[in-house]
Amino acid sequence: MDIALIRELKTLLGPENVLSQKEDLLLYEFDGSVEKGRPEVVVFPHGTEDVSRIVKLAAKHQVPVVGRGAGTGLSGGALARGGGVMIVFARMNRILELDLLNRRAVVQPGVVNLDITRAVEHAGLYFAPDPSSQKSCTIGGNVAENSGGPHTLAYGLTTNHVAALELVLPDGEIVRVGSHHGDAPGYDLCGLFVGSEGTLALVTEITVKLSLKAGSVMTLLAIFDVVGDASRTVVEMTAYGITPVACEMLDGWTLRAVEDFIHAGFPRDSAAVLLIEVEGLREASESQAAAIREICHANDAREVRTARDERERELLWKGRRNAFGALGRLAPSNYVLDGVIPRSKLPEALEQIHAIGKKFGFQIGNIFHAGDGNLHPIVLYDPRDTEQFKRAIAAAREIIRMCISLGGSLTGEHGVGMEKNELMLLVFSDADFDLMRRIHDAFNPDSSLNPGKIFPLSKGCGEIHVRKSGPAAASPS
Amino acid sequence: MTSAISLPIRLEQLVGSDRVVASESAVKAFAIAGRAPMAVLKPRSAEEIAEIVSFAAVEKLALLACGSRSKLELGMPPRHYDLAVDMTALRGIAHYDPGDLTVSVDAGMPLNELAKKLAAQKQFLPLAVPCSATSTAGGAIASGIDSTLRQQYGTARDFLIGAEFVDGTGKQCKSGGRVVKNVTGYDLHKLLVGSLGTLGVISRLNFRTFPLPELCGAHLAVLPTLETALNFHASLLNSGLPFSNLELFDSGFSALLSSHLKTIGEDIPESVRATGWHVFASFEGSEAVLQRITRELQKLADRAQAERSETLDLQHSHFVNEGLREAFDWLRRAAPGLSILRIALPGVKSVDLKQILDLSEPSPLRASFLLRACNVAYLAVLAANDNAQSIAILERGISALFSRVETRNGSAALLDAPPWLKERINVWGRQRPDFPLMQRVKQAFDPQNIFSPGRFVGGI
Numbered sequence: 052m053d054i055a056l057i058r059e060l061k062t063l064l065g066p067e068n069v070l071s072q073k074e075d076l077l078l079y080e081f082d083g084s085v086e087k088g089r090p091e092v093v094v095f096p097h098g099t100e101d102v103s104r105i106v107k108l109a110a111k112h113q114v115p116v117v118g119r120g121a122g123t124g125l126s127g128g129a130l131a132r133g134g135g136v137m138i139v140f141a142r143m144n145r146i147l148e149l150d151l152l153n154r155r156a157v158v159q160p161g162v163v164n165l166d167i168t169r170a171v172e173h174a175g176l177y178f179a180p181d182p183s184s185q186k187s188c189t190i191g192g193n194v195a196e197n198s199g200g201p202h203t204l205a206y207g208l209t210t211n212h213v214a215a216l217e218l219v220l221p222d223g224e225i226v227r228v229g230s231h232h233g234d235a236p237g238y239d240l241c242g243l244f245v246g247s248e249g250t251l252a253l254v255t256e257i258t259v260k261l262s263l264k265a266g267s268v269m270t271l272l273a274i275f276d277v278v279g280d281a282s283r284t285v286v287e288m289t290a291y292g293i294t295p296v297a298c299e300m301l302d303g304w305t306l307r308a309v310e311d312f313i314h315a316g317f318p319r320d321s322a323a324v325l326l327i328e329v330e331g332l333r334e335a336s337e338s339q340a341a342a343i344r345e346i347c348h349a350n351d352a353r354e355v356r357t358a359r360d361e362r363e364r365e366l367l368w369k370g371r372r373n374a375f376g377a378l379g380r381l382a383p384s385n386y387v388l389d390g391v392i393p394r395s396k397l398p399e400a401l402e403q404i405h406a407i408g409k410k411f412g413f414q415i416g417n418i419f420h421a422g423d424g425n426l427h428p429i430v431l432y433d434p435r436d437t438e439q440f441k442r443a444i445a446a447a448r449e450i451i452r453m454c455i456s457l458g459g460s461l462t463g464e465h466g467v468g469m470e471k472n473e474l475m476l477l478v479f480s481d482a483d484f485d486l487m488r489r490i491h492d493a494f495n496p497d498s499s500l501n502p503g504k505i506f507p508l509s510k511g512c513g514e515i516h517v518r519k520s521g522p523a524a525a526s527p528s
Numbered sequence: 529m530t531s532a533i534s535l536p537i538r539l540e541q542l543v544g545s546d547r548v549v550a551s552e553s554a555v556k557a558f559a560i561a562g563r564a565p566m567a568v569l570k571p572r573s574a575e576e577i578a579e580i581v582s583f584a585a586v587e588k589l590a591l592l593a594c595g596s597r598s599k600l601e602l603g604m605p606p607r608h609y610d611l612a613v614d615m616t617a618l619r620g621i622a623h624y625d626p627g628d629l630t631v632s633v634d635a636g637m638p639l640n641e642l643a644k645k646l647a648a649q650k651q652f653l654p655l656a657v658p659c660s661a662t663s664t665a666g667g668a669i670a671s672g673i674d675s676t677l678r679q680q681y682g683t684a685r686d687f688l689i690g691a692e693f694v695d696g697t698g699k700q701c702k703s704g705g706r707v708v709k710n711v712t713g714y715d716l717h718k719l720l721v722g723s724l725g726t727l728g729v730i731s732r733l734n735f736r737t738f739p740l741p742e743l744c745g746a747h748l749a750v751l752p753t754l755e756t757a758l759n760f761h762a763s764l765l766n767s768g769l770p771f772s773n774l775e776l777f778d779s780g781f782s783a784l785l786s787s788h789l790k791t792i793g794e795d796i797p798e799s800v801r802a803t804g805w806h807v808f809a810s811f812e813g814s815e816a817v818l819q820r821i822t823r824e825l826q827k828l829a830d831r832a833q834a835e836r837s838e839t840l841d842l843q844h845s846h847f848v849n850e851g852l853r854e855a856f857d858w859l860r861r862a863a864p865g866l867s868i869l870r871i872a873l874p875g876v877k878s879v880d881l882k883q884i885l886d887l888s889e890p891s892p893l894r895a896s897f898l899l900r901a902c903n904v905a906y907l908a909v910l911a912a913n914d915n916a917q918s919i920a921i922l923e924r925g926i927s928a929l930f931s932r933v934e935t936r937n938g939s940a941a942l943l944d945a946p947p948w949l950k951e952r953i954n955v956w957g958r959q960r961p962d963f964p965l966m967q968r969v970k971q972a973f974d975p976q977n978i979f980s981p982g983r984f985v986g987g988i
Binding site: 150152153155175196197199203207208210211226227228229230231232233234235236237238239240242243245246247263264265266286289290292293294331332333334335338391392393394395420423424425458459460461462463464465466467475478479480482483485486487489490491492493494505 | 626627629630650651685686695700706709710712714719722723727738768816819820873874875902904937938939941957960968969973975985
């Protein structure tokens, strides 16, 4: 690393906001994915001007820059694949403005997702995108990855809840896109920047849209003895036009692990459960719940329970949200995949996942957003066993290929990052890459922001190179 | 540039003689602000579109894609206009998976035809846009015109899940996919919404569809002042009741709405004709849901001391809803020289609105006002007469309004205006700070600047 750059960063931000010792940097080598990539220096800005100056300094020294929130991402989006400067937004964590009347909040990128809801719930409002990591993930990361969650089924991804952004471009210029009202004439630049995975600009301020809490919420737990019955229930619900706000599925293997850890009330002897939520006017949610019960029973559900109160409801959701943590008790590491299939293909996809697991010698668990066809197969493995790790990666790739072959997509909410950039070739043509590259280069011509992400390294994006001189090779752990 | 004489022949060689028209009468039907293209091409496939665009890029011909041509006058007149690409031959459903609630249609698919196909499966696309008799899917997306179902279902960007299009280099590209949840690659299809064809020629659009509501209902209240109407409007927004549409309008607008409804020949609900500030709410659901909403609405209207509060019957609900859906179309025809301003505001307060809408200085202009869902307002403005002095007053009035809206962190654009006004005022208002970024996007999509040059924001 350029010693002069570290010195200049310390002068700019104060030594307490700069980490450059190897032992300090190790923590930032990982996120929630199986990838790794170590930065050469980590900095903690306190405001937009700091970010702009950091970016300018990095540009002067020709060092790449990557932004990072809480590091909970699952695709390696916030890893320093090209080494360089990592900007951690943890100390830019203030809610700058609450405009409850017009249902807007202006926040810094380091604000934790759930803290937005906590700040406005007294007014009956909330921030709709709800990743499972919402207690720790930050809104900046959500914007970069266009994160979703269980309630995406009804309310959409992060992009549907962002009105305006303040950005820092790779040359340090500060610009604002979108508007407080979210309806300015011109191209939908917010739509472009949300989900661009930090490859076009760094987001330093976000104006989010707040939603009004529903009057009546009902949470159902449908219990099945056969996995196929549960997946057919989801297909039929969609086909009959029943629109729950969330529809999550846990298979028997994962729900037993969850139950042992959380005691959420999932029956240990079942093959699968569906956690289904409906909300709206009481009259609407009751009739939807009745229709859902009917379809569950028609598909041989053993039992359909309804959470009796908020405590029971919270417990069920706690089981869902902490599921990945529960699986951590079963193996040293787990690989959470993220693929999407058309919802009608759910039974077929689950069968194929089971077969792929068998082929590669893994028990693959499934806990996922069934309602919108967003699969999260989980492969448990031991990272110390290189051969096993390679098999886990091979199984994962085959599952993602299967999703594409069923008419689905590479990622529903985790992003492409450095996990799936090579798999982009399965979806996009040369012409698609050419256009995406021109968009990339229009904002980040030197690939100084988050290099080595989204685009296949091999494909038509010569500028998007990975610096070979970085301290940690860009490879899976 | 190729001479006009040889161009039609070369185009015929490119896509076949049955796909090219260049007669004066035929191209006239594609004119914008009196300017007709040299030829009209009617491609049958995305491959043919790609050939046409590649040709135009090499020859540096300006090209404008269109569907039913119902909204060709949106934006500024293009600086150059050599070729029109008539998309109406591309009108098929490429994929429809009712079980997945997704549909993929060619850009020239008429929305009313699509609605029938979806209704057969008890589904629909919540794109309730004007000119519904002819509008195509591609036109609705490219124009970004407001849907009256926005309150409940959002704008097109919220349920457009993917697109295929030809970029300015003549390459067929895609973005998104056919699944309802997808974050693979840049969301380029979102940029196409409301881009007026300046980024690419859309060939196919993938949408999320929705279950057709069981029943629809509507309520109309009349209140004495803007302030009381806004308070009532706010009480509806905060009630937690699910409204599919919420609109507020003045007596001027209700008179125009009544005239329009009369032309269709239906009897008009009494409350539409009443003088005062109207608040229209529509809603959908089961019988029980409709009863509950109606009950609550009556209570809220009583509390707001509405002068009238009427639950419309099924026929009238549909009738008024359709009238409001078509507002853009009949407003622009209501009087020669009428202009429609579209104003988006961060919030609506009566004091702010009164100030923004004050067109009394320096000399009164006739105006009618419609506040649509999500703080978007339409203001139809008419000069007192067509003499030079009146026109100058109109120009000053509109310019002043642009400034007042910007001061309040809103934005304004002229959705429709006579050509002579467009020569004096840029319909998009002042350039926004993010305009240079929009230029970068345009350059990336359309490096030769052949798509509808000059029609969009800031002369893009």
